[in-house]
Amino acid sequence: MFEELLEDVAQTNGLRETSTWLKLAAGLSAIVLCLLSTGYAAPLFIALVLSAAILTLARVDLRTYAELFLVPLWFALMSVAVIVLISGGEHVFWNWDPLPFLSLSVTRESINTGFFVLCRVIGGMSALLFIALTTPMTDLFVVMRKARVPDFVIDLAMIIYRTIFFLLDQVRQIYHAQVMRLGYSGWKESVHTFSVLCGSAFIASWDAGDDLVRAMDARCYDGKFALLGENRPVELRPLAALALFLIAASAAVVATQGMTLL
Structure with a gap:
């Protein structure tokens, strides 16, 4: 089953011995930065960096990673298509009124909004997959x-x-x-x-x-299960890499405020 494959990847990936706190900080901070961004470039930068980390540092198979991205990306594309058609705007490229109460149009503003939402989804999914593919659930419970x-x-x-x-x-x-x-x-x-x-x-x-x-x-259950996860110390090199990533991502969020596609 694919769900079992996810747990297998999390148990055997190249970042398995890295501190769980650092991996959670990287993933959750990336999600927050994607939500704070007002331009499309910062989420794409976050997605690029985290995807590179998943493929090179965690050594996750490219096909597995692509298959994981396929379903949420498909839903995101359908949602973006709806946003583009119903958002409206001043600079109209195409317009159609199939019903008296329904107007469909493609405008510069709707394209910018849809592309921005798509980039946010890509950045957020990269962050979630980074956590899912590098951190087993037992470590999360700890x-x-x-x-x-x-x-x-x-x-x-x-x-x-x-x-x-x-x-x-x-x-x-x-x-x-x-x-x-x-x-x-x-x-x-x-x-x-x-x-x-x-x-x-x-x-x-x-x-x-x-x-x-x-x-x-x-087994005389008293209201608390025993946890089998491991406590891994925070090492200097992963901590420095996390700090560098957060600084670069934060700078990208600030530098690309309001950036649009068109």
Whole structure:
């Protein structure tokens, strides 16, 4: 499953031994800077730097990274197309009124707005993928506990994270069994088979929850799960690289204020 591949990449990437605090600071700060930017150049600069770090420092496969970008980029492009058509503006390049209450147009202002939104999405997704591909969830749970996040929130997140993978595995096994039995050979059969898959997955997840509760009781669960993540020290070279990146990105945000495509 692709979700398992993400965790595998996070566990084996080239930045695995780098401090989790530094990687979170880089990703979250990049998102904030993308939101603060008023020009399109700064988010593109952030996306370029973080993508280079993912591909060269973390040594993530280019195809994996591109596949991860494909789905959010597709949604972003559709959203940008809508923004361009309905935003309006003074400098009109194309206009169409298909209905009395609906006017579609392409203007200089709408193109600038749509391109700016697209660049923000690209920059933010690069930051999120940087965190996802370089930081395993176990390390994030450790950071959450260090940051004094309530224990019940961490435990709930750990249970949800475990249940996601269990449910995906159950759905995959049930689906493959149905395909081998020609459960999706026709439209009627597909509807019936899909309903059976949903019901079976629900029952399996319910049983898994009961098993988890009994296992927790057997191990004298007292309201706090044990965490297996590692505490890695903050080293000088990664810290200097982070500081240099944040200074450069902040300078790009200030220097490119209001920059537009057209």
